[in-house]
Amino acid sequence: MKIILVCSAGMSTSMLVDKMKKASEKKVIDAEINAVAESELQNHLDDVDVVLIGPQVRYLEKGIREKVEPLGIKCDIIDQLAYGMMKGDQVLDQAIKLAKYK
Amino acid sequence: MNNKLMQKFIEFAGKIGSQRHLVAIRDGFVAIMPLVIIGSLAILINNFPPFGKFNFVEWMSAIFGDGNWQQVGGSIWNGTFAVLGLLASFTISYNLAKSYNVDRLAASLISSASYIMLVPVTDDFGLNMNWLGTQGLFVGIIIALLTTELFRVFVNTPKLIIKMPEGVPSGVTKSFRALIPTMIILIIVGLFQASLAVLADTSIFEVIFTAIQKPIQGLSNSLPAALVVALLNHILWFFGLHGTNIIGSIIEPIYIPLVEENLSLFQSGISAYDVPNIVTKPFLDSFVFMGGSGTTIALLIAIFIVIRKQKNHPYREVAKVSTPGSLFNINEPVIFGLPIVLNPIMLIPFVLVPVTLTIITYVALYIGLVPRTVALLPWTTPPILSGYLVTGGSWRGIALQLFNLAVAIVIYIPFVLAGVKASKQRMEE
Numbered sequence: 001m002k003i004i005l006v007c008s009a010g011m012s013t014s015m016l017v018d019k020m021k022k023a024s025e026k027k028v029i030d031a032e033i034n035a036v037a038e039s040e041l042q043n044h045l046d047d048v049d050v051v052l053i054g055p056q057v058r059y060l061e062k063g064i065r066e067k068v069e070p071l072g073i074k075c076d077i078i079d080q081l082a083y084g085m086m087k088g089d090q091v092l093d094q095a096i097k098l099a100k101y102k
Numbered sequence: 103m104n105n106k107l108m109q110k111f112i113e114f115a116g117k118i119g120s121q122r123h124l125v126a127i128r129d130g131f132v133a134i135m136p137l138v139i140i141g142s143l144a145i146l147i148n149n150f151p152p153f154g155k156f157n158f159v160e161w162m163s164a165i166f167g168d169g170n171w172q173q174v175g176g177s178i179w180n181g182t183f184a185v186l187g188l189l190a191s192f193t194i195s196y197n198l199a200k201s202y203n204v205d206r207l208a209a210s211l212i213s214s215a216s217y218i219m220l221v222p223v224t225d226d227f228g229l230n231m232n233w234l235g236t237q238g239l240f241v242g243i244i245i246a247l248l249t250t251e252l253f254r255v256f257v258n259t260p261k262l263i264i265k266m267p268e269g270v271p272s273g274v275t276k277s278f279r280a281l282i283p284t285m286i287i288l289i290i291v292g293l294f295q296a297s298l299a300v301l302a303d304t305s306i307f308e309v310i311f312t313a314i315q316k317p318i319q320g321l322s323n324s325l326p327a328a329l330v331v332a333l334l335n336h337i338l339w340f341f342g343l344h345g346t347n348i349i350g351s352i353i354e355p356i357y358i359p360l361v362e363e364n365l366s367l368f369q370s371g372i373s374a375y376d377v378p379n380i381v382t383k384p385f386l387d388s389f390v391f392m393g394g395s396g397t398t399i400a401l402l403i404a405i406f407i408v409i410r411k412q413k414n415h416p417y418r419e420v421a422k423v424s425t426p427g428s429l430f431n432i433n434e435p436v437i438f439g440l441p442i443v444l445n446p447i448m449l450i451p452f453v454l455v456p457v458t459l460t461i462i463t464y465v466a467l468y469i470g471l472v473p474r475t476v477a478l479l480p481w482t483t484p485p486i487l488s489g490y491l492v493t494g495g496s497w498r499g500i501a502l503q504l505f506n507l508a509v510a511i512v513i514y515i516p517f518v519l520a521g522v523k524a525s526k527q528r529m530e531e
């Protein structure tokens with residue numbers, strides 16, 4: 001499964017990515033997780049299953065949805081508290097649930 | 103708080119934050135930032151102040167000869183910060199074309215060509231460097247937006263596209279696709295330049311700079327403007343919206359030229375105390391947004407001071423998670439985790455701290471207690487280091503940061519206490 005996290009510069013979500021990677025190792029889930037800046041998103045959409053949006057750029061949701069949903073990519077805003085506490089496992093669960101919802 | 107009004111505000115902020123042209127401007131600046139920062143550091147090294155007995159500049163000059171070694175940094179400056187207007191015109195056009203999904207390279211080349219066409223030529227047929235840099239920034243932005251809009255319209259007009267017979271390689275077709283639109287745009291720009299030069303004996307650069315850019319910059323280099331920026335940024339963050347990102351497209355074109363002016367004077371040997379502009383991008387980044395918007399690094403320290411015994415208190419947990427990022431001014435964890443977002447207790451200090459620090463910093467720089475900002479750093483540069491570097495290597499910069507931090511901690515403490523009390527009451531209920 002390929003997951004991409006989007007925020008403004010890809011900085012704060014990259015912290016969360018590390019936690020999610022650890023959580024996926026623990027759960028033995030084969031997941032490729034990356035963080036990108038919103039402006040770079042278009043170049044990183046190959047084979048992506050889920051795009052998760054940082055809550056601080058939730059105003060970009062509409063534009064991002066328009067971009068990724070025609071490609072069959074699931075998209076959602078990261079739960080605010082899970083994001084704040086950097087709960088990698090919870091956000092990973094959120095991504096998995098989204099992907100299964102096909 | 104009125105919910106409907108709040109929703110309207112969030113929607114409005116969101117629209118600005120995702121408005122195509124503003125996003126293109128912002129991303130254009132993001133793209134050139136590395137070059138600009140390298141140019142800024144080159145100047146800082148060329149003019150580095152003595153470090154106790156060790157004088158770097160004299161030492162280098164003794165080895166390589168006075169002025170010789172500084173040519174390296176000088177030419178780096180010339181190719182980066184000194185041509186900011188030209189660079190921005192390219193990158194903004196590139197990003198706007200990208201958002202329209204038209205040929206980005208063609209669009210940004212047209213933008214650059216138009217820029218050069220409009221720059222006044224010197225008597226000995228040289229380009230006037232003043233207009234390639236920050237003085238030409240506003241024109242550069244306008245050129246990028248207008249030419250790219252025209253390009254988008256023209257390439258989507260079938261009549262203007264040269265059709266190739268079947269079997270012609272697609273690369274060839276593509277190279278001809280932009281030909282007629284490019285020609286039309288450059289002719290329009292050329293006619294515009296010529297009529298302005300012949301009829302009014304001036305250039306668009308001079309007109310826009312004196313009529314728009316200079317007055318706006320003058321206005322922005324003031325305490326009220328700095329307060330408006332700080333206030334707006336933090337109100338947006340309070341609603342959980344990326345404040346710096348949303349207003350960045352408006353802030354950067356104004357506050358980067360102000361630090362550029364300081365920098366180029368610093369380069370010519372003027373002391374950091376005597377450069378003209380007080381409010382600049384590094385002013386805000388290094389002295390107000392320490393640890394991220396809201397000077398939240400002070401909030402973390404306040405939490406560690408207030409909650410010492412209860413090791414697993416939720417506030418302490420958030421503070422622990424947030425500390426590594428905060429050292430590099432990344433503070434989303436504390437903003438969303440504590441949370442500060444829509445938290446009425448935290449609203450007051452979250453806005454009050456940056457406003458207070460803006461005033462303190464302005465006064466300290468205004469009366470000359472601390473040197474003004476003469477370097478542009480990555481916004482992720484940790485506090486203390488940033489205070490030293492942006493003031494051109496002055497201990498007073500660090501002292502001001504420490505003082506600001508202390509003030510911020512003092513403001514945050516009572517609100518942390520109130521927050522702890524409120525959460526305890528909630529637990530008991």
